[in-house]
Amino acid sequence: MIGSIAEQTLAGREKAGEIVVPLAQWYSHVEREKHRLTSGxxxxxxxxxxxxxxxxxxxxxxxxxxxxxxxxxxxxxxxxx
Incomplete structure (x- = not known):
């Protein structure tokens, strides 16, 4: 479940122009986003x-x-x- 939330959050941050994620690095960014979300x-x-x-x-x-x-x-x- 957290993986899905991380993907949605990451996509929203990218769409808002907050970050840019190269397609080849999407899954490593999802892992970092999962950590960012859960550590708070x-x-x-x-x-x-x-x-x-x-x-x-x-x-x-x-x-x-x-x-x-x-x-x-x-x-x-x-x-x-």
Whole structure:
């Protein structure tokens, strides 16, 4: 899932003119984007939903956590299959 989000974010950043990604380097840039996206978040809680294949978690950005803005936390569903 994070790979898809990274690709969409990277394409959006490129379309906005923020970056230029040569086609031959697309996948290495996607990997860097995945790291950029995931390193900005802290997991507050993680729990199993209905069985071992679905998990839920609450995440928050480092800056929001430091400022006590817990209302900025996001819920995320993860699928292990």
């Amino acid at each position: 978040w802290v997991s507050l809680a993680r729990f199993a939903l209905t069985d071992e294949f679905y998990y839920g978690s609450f995440v928050i950005g480092h800056d929001d956590l430091a400022a006590g803005r817990l209302d900025e936390a996001l819920s995320v569903t993860e699928f292990s299959e």
